[in-house]
Amino acid sequence: MTTDLRLSTDKIVRPDKDRFLNEDNPFEDMMSRFDRAAELLDLEPGLYKILRHPEKEITLSIPVLMDNGEIEVFTGYRVLHNTSRGPAKGGIRFDPNVNRDEVKALAAWMTWKCAVVNIPFGGSKGGVICDPLKLSVAELERITRRYTAGLIGILGPDSDVPAPDVNTNERVMAWVMDTYSMHMRHTVTSVVTGKPVEMGGSLGRREATGRGCMLVTLAALEHLGMRAAGATVAVQGFGNVGSVAAQLLHTQGCKVVAIGDRSGGILNTNGIDVNDAIAYVKQNRSLDGYSKGDRITNDDLLTLEVDVLVPAALENVITRKNAPKIRARVICEGENGPTTAPADVILDDKGVFVIPDILANAGGVTVSYFEWVQDRGGYFWTEASVNDRLQQIMQDSFRAVLELSRRHKVNMRTAAYMLSISRVATVHRLRGIYA
Numbered sequence: 490m491t492t493d494l495r496l497s498t499d500k501i502v503r504p505d506k507d508r509f510l511n512e513d514n515p516f517e518d519m520m521s522r523f524d525r526a527a528e529l530l531d532l533e534p535g536l537y538k539i540l541r542h543p544e545k546e547i548t549l550s551i552p553v554l555m556d557n558g559e560i561e562v563f564t565g566y567r568v569l570h571n572t573s574r575g576p577a578k579g580g581i582r583f584d585p586n587v588n589r590d591e592v593k594a595l596a597a598w599m600t601w602k603c604a605v606v607n608i609p610f611g612g613s614k615g616g617v618i619c620d621p622l623k624l625s626v627a628e629l630e631r632i633t634r635r636y637t638a639g640l641i642g643i644l645g646p647d648s649d650v651p652a653p654d655v656n657t658n659e660r661v662m663a664w665v666m667d668t669y670s671m672h673m674r675h676t677v678t679s680v681v682t683g684k685p686v687e688m689g690g691s692l693g694r695r696e697a698t699g700r701g702c703m704l705v706t707l708a709a710l711e712h713l714g715m716r717a718a719g720a721t722v723a724v725q726g727f728g729n730v731g732s733v734a735a736q737l738l739h740t741q742g743c744k745v746v747a748i749g750d751r752s753g754g755i756l757n758t759n760g761i762d763v764n765d766a767i768a769y770v771k772q773n774r775s776l777d778g779y780s781k782g783d784r785i786t787n788d789d790l791l792t793l794e795v796d797v798l799v800p801a802a803l804e805n806v807i808t809r810k811n812a813p814k815i816r817a818r819v820i821c822e823g824e825n826g827p828t829t830a831p832a833d834v835i836l837d838d839k840g841v842f843v844i845p846d847i848l849a850n851a852g853g854v855t856v857s858y859f860e861w862v863q864d865r866g867g868y869f870w871t872e873a874s875v876n877d878r879l880q881q882i883m884q885d886s887f888r889a890v891l892e893l894s895r896r897h898k899v900n901m902r903t904a905a906y907m908l909s910i911s912r913v914a915t916v917h918r919l920r921g922i923y924a
Contacts, residue, residue, distance in 0.1 A: 512805060512808050512809065512829040512830070512831060512832075513805065514590055515590060515591050515594035515595070515804055515805070515826050516590040516591075516593045516594040516597070517590075518594070518805075518826065518829055518830050519594045519597055519598060519826065520541065520597075521830040522830060522833075522902060522903070522906050523540070523541070523597070523601075523906060523910070525903055525906070526903055526906035526907045526910050527540075527910060529897060529899065529903065529907055530907055530910060530911055530914070532910065532914060533914075536914050536917055536918075539917060540571065540910065540913060540914065540917075543568050543569060543570045543571075543593055543596060543597070544569045544570065544571060544572060545567075545568065545569040545643070546566075546568050546589070546593070547566065547567045547568070547640065547643065548564065548565070548566055548589070549564070549565040549566070549567070549636060549639040549640070550562055550563075550564065550565075551563040551564070551565050551617065551632060551635045551636055551639065552635070553628065553631045553632050553635060554631065555628055556625050556627060556628060563617055563618060563619050563632060564617070564618045565615065565616065565617040565618070565636045565639065566587065566589055566592045566615060566616050566617075567592075567613065567614075567615040567640055567643060567649075568589075568592045568593050568595075568596040568613060568614055568615070569596065569611070569612075569613045569643070569649060570593070570596035570597045570599065570600045570611065570612040570613060570614075571597075571600040571611045571612055571913060572611040572648070572649075573611060573913060573916045573917050573920060574603070574604065574609055574610065574611055574912070574913060574916050575603075575608075575609035575610045575611055576610055576611065576645075576646065576647055576648055576649060576650050577596075577599075577610070577611045577612060577613030577648065577649040577650070578599055578603055578610035578611065578612065578613060578649075578650050578652070578854060578857065578858075579595065579596055579599040579612055579613035579614040579615065579649075579651065579652065579654075580595075580614060580615070580651060580652045580653055580654025580655075580657070580683075581614075581615040581616060581617070581636075581651050581652070581653070581654055581657050581661070581665070582614075582615070582616040582617075582654035582655035582656060582657060583616065583617050583619050583621045583629070583632070583655070583656040583657055583661075584616065584618070584619075584620075584621075584655050584656055585618060585619065585620045586618075587616035587617060587618045588618075591616070591804075592614045592615065592616050593614075594826065595614035595825055595826075596612050596613050596614040597612060598612065598614075598825050598826065598846065598847055599611075599612030599613060599614060599854070600612030600909070600913060601847045601905070601906060601909035601910065601913075602846075602847040602848075602850075602851045602854055602909070603851075603854060603858075603909075604908070604909035604910075604912040604913050605847050605848055605851060605886055605890065605905050605908055605909040605912075606848075606851045606854070606855050606882050606883070606886045607882075607886070607912065608854070608855060608858040608882075609858075610650070610854070610858060613649050613651075614654075615636075615640075615651060616654070616655075617632060617636055619632060621656045629661070630664055633661050633664040633665060633668070634664055634668045637664070637665045637668040637669060638668060638672070641669065641672050644665075644669055644680055644681075645669075645677075645680060646677065646679040646680055646861070646864075646865065650679070650680060650681060650682060650857075650861060651665055651680075651681050651682075652681065652682045652683045652853070652854070652857050653683040658683075659683060659684060659685045659690065659695075660685075662681045662682070662683045662684045662685075663684055663685055663688060665680070665681045666678060666680055666681045666684060666688065666689075669681070678864040679861050679864035679865050682694070682857035682858075682860040682861055683857065683860070684860070689860070689863075689864045690860060691856055691857075691859050691860035691863055691869070691870070691875060692869075692870070692871065692872035692875055693856055693859075693872045693875035693876055693879070694853075694856045694857065694859075694860055694875075695729065695733075696733045696737075697852040697853045697855065697856035697857075697875075697879060698729070698730045698733070698734075698823070698850050698852045698853035699729065699730050699731070699732070699733025699734040699735075699736070699737060699801075699823070699852070700733065700734075700737055700852050700876065700879060701849070701850060701851055701852020701853065701855065701879065701883050702730065702733075702734040702737075702799060702801070702821050702823045702849055702850060702852065703734055703737035703738050703741065704852070704879075704880055704883040704884060704887075705821060705844050705848060705849050705883055705887050706734075706738060706797055706799075706819065706821045706844065706849075707741060708883075708884060708887045708888075709819050709821070709842055709844055709887075710796075710797070710819065712842075712891060713818070713819070713842060715796060715818070715819075716742075717738075717741050717742050717743055718741075718742035718743075719742065719743070719744055720742075720743045720744065720796040720797060721743070721744050721745075721746050721795040721796045721797070722735065722738050722743045722744065722745045722746065722747075722795060722796065722797045722798075722799065723745075723746060723747035723748075723790055723791075723793045723795045723797070723798050723799070723817070724745065724747070724748050724749070724799040724801060724823075725748075725749045725754070725787055725790050725791060725798075725799070725800050725801060725802050725806065726749070726750065726799075726800065726801035726802025726803070726823065726824060727748050727749065727750040727766070727767075727770060727776060728750070728801070728802070730801045730823045730824070730850065730853075731748070731750075731799060731801035731802065731823060732748075732763070732766075732767050732770070734799050734801060734821075734823055735748060735761075735763045735766075735799070736763045736764065736767065738797070738799075739763045743796075743797070744760045745760060745761050745763050746758055746759075746760060746761065746793070746795060747761070747782075747785070747790050747793055747795070748761055748763075748766060748776065749776070749785075749787045749790045749802070750770070750775050750776050750802070751775060751802075752775045752776050752777035753776070753777075753784055753785065753786055753787060754776075754784070754785040754786060754787050754789065754790040755776055755779055755781070755782035755783070755784065755785070756782050756783045756784075756785045756789075756790070756793070757781065757782035757783070761781070761782060762781065765781065766779060766781075787802075787806075788811065791806060791807065791811060791814075791815065792811060792814040792815060792816060793816065793817070794816040794817075795816070795817050795818075796817065796818050796819060797817060797818070797819045797820075797821060798815070798817035798819070798820045798821070799820075799821045799822075799823050800820065800822060800823060800824055800827035800828070801823030801824050801827075801850075802824055802827075803824060803827065804824060804825060804826040804827060805826060805827070805829055806824075806827050806828075807820075807827055807828040807829065807832045807836075808829045808831070808832050809829065809831040809832055809835060811832075812828075812831075812832035812835035812836055812839075813835055813839075815836060815839065815841060817841060818841065818842065819841070819842045819843075819844070820836070820841055820842070820843045820844065821844045821849045822843070822844060822845055822846035822849045822850065823846075823849060823850050824846065824850070825846050825850065826846060827846065828843065828846075833900070833902060837900055842901070843900065843901055843902060844887075844901060845901055845902035845905045845906075847905050847906070847909065848886060848887065848890055848901070848905045851883070851886070852879055852883060855879055855882050855883070856875060856879055859875055859878065859879075889908060890904045890905045890908055891904070893907055893908055
């Protein structure tokens with residue numbers, strides 16, 4: 490007999506909406522979007538309570554022997570938000586600004602992201618408070634291995650599957666896989682995704698997030714009756730996601746007129762040679778000193794008059810302060826949480842078509858799912874097959890969100906949350922409560 494999840498027939502009591510005016514708290518910002526979608530779905534109070542709280546929150550002390558012989562203790566986090574639809578899935582980031590609220594928000598975003606593209610994962614996220622630029626490779630390896638060992642009872646192909654995130658990469662994932670495998674006493678490639686291809690990584694994984702951004706941007710332009718050929722694009726963030734999105738949009742005929750990274754922005758109204766800029770960054774590690782355009786600030790980049798803006802760098806870059814100045818017709822959120830909840834209202838009033846993060850950058854987790862499937866099956870696909878499958882999922886997901894947006898007369902973000910929450914809620918109703 491299925492347990493009734495309606496724990497109360499009363500109206501859902503939510504926190505005071507005024508507390509979400511703090512745009513600096515990513516978890517509160519994310520939950521304000523969740524609350525709006527839950528209200529429109531008339532979500533049962535019991536389910537609301539379940540989905541609002543992470544399943545697990547873990548804080549780790551990570552003692553590490555540094556190269557100078559001294560011991561430092563780093564703090565690490567891992568949050569599993571929801572695993573009703575399958576193993577938790579989420580990246581590990583190394584950054585000085587990692588904090589519990591950020592990791593909680595990112596874990597919840599992963600739950601919704603996996604659900605919106607309908608892959609059988611839940612959401613998790615992890616991070617370590619450290620500055621990788623000040624650490625040697627050996628120190629990074631020791632941090633990674635101790636962090637992994639501290640989570641050994643949580644990680645696993647059927648429980649929690651990490652991936653790269655801010656300041657982590659294939660090499661870090663290789664350390665995670667090796668550490669886990671040593672504890673298991675056999676090689677377990679499917680415990681982590683984003684690995685080197687030589688040890689079970691998937692072809693097309695590195696480009697997947699940027700490719701997904703390109704695919705949904707083209708779908709948005711088509712929906713709005715705009716041609717991709719000649720459409721102007723500005724990309725804030727020229728790391729893996731931003732550079733690949735810029736490169737692929739360029740191949741589709743778009744004109745990339747601005748790019749930016751932590752050193753600032755470059756503007757060239759005649760169009761930037763994206764491949765040349767990528768080669769420059771590969772050699773110099775940033776756009777600092779790149780001379781084939783005019784220097785602008787990242788703040789100015791965000792408010793350029795362009796057809797498409799791709800924020801692919803940092804969270805909370807579009808806020809109530811600069812949203813009135815946004816002049817892009819389409820925003821494709823390559824980064825998680827680049828737009829705050831108060832800014833959403835302003836962008837709606839301006840008629841800006843926002844492709845929300847949980848849809849726009851879901852290409853990465855989709856191909857991570859492909860990698861997990863390939864590892865478990867021991868059979869690997871061609872890059873063309875990976876890209877074809879990714880295209881099908883991203884296009885189908887965009888259409889599903891757009892249809893819901895039209896039917897309920899809500900923006901794309903609210904529709905994406907409604908779709909993902911309804912899918913997670915349905916599984917909870919079917920599974921019931923274990924008592």
